[in-house]
Amino acid sequence: MLAMEDGMLRGRRILLLEDDTDARESMAMLLEVAGANVVSTPTAEDALAALQNTEFDAVVTDVAMPGRSGFWLVGQIRQLPTRPTVPVLAVTGHPFPRDGMLRAGFDAQMLKPVSPALLYETLTHLMGRS
16 A cells, blocks of 8 residues: 555654544554544544644544534634644535635545545645645
């Protein structure tokens, strides 16, 4: 697998927000295998608290969740005084128009189920330009 061989995520800090436990654990494992240091949270409020205490290289967030959504989180991130430009990748089971996602503040989106190679490639690209 490209992610394991390349190691471009080695030492990168990734914040993962996913309300579904199985999906969260699966994505966290994929990122950790690629060398990333992952902090995973089940709610947008927990993710925002983590962002206020730790500097991350990227955020991967579900969009539609009970309570606060990924849209709410990206809006909060873009208002933070520190690192408001951290790359944010939306992971969703519902396709949204690309221009609407960009206007909302997301840097990219990908559909579930997540392809490990695409997840790795997208994050590497986003972090390379931030």
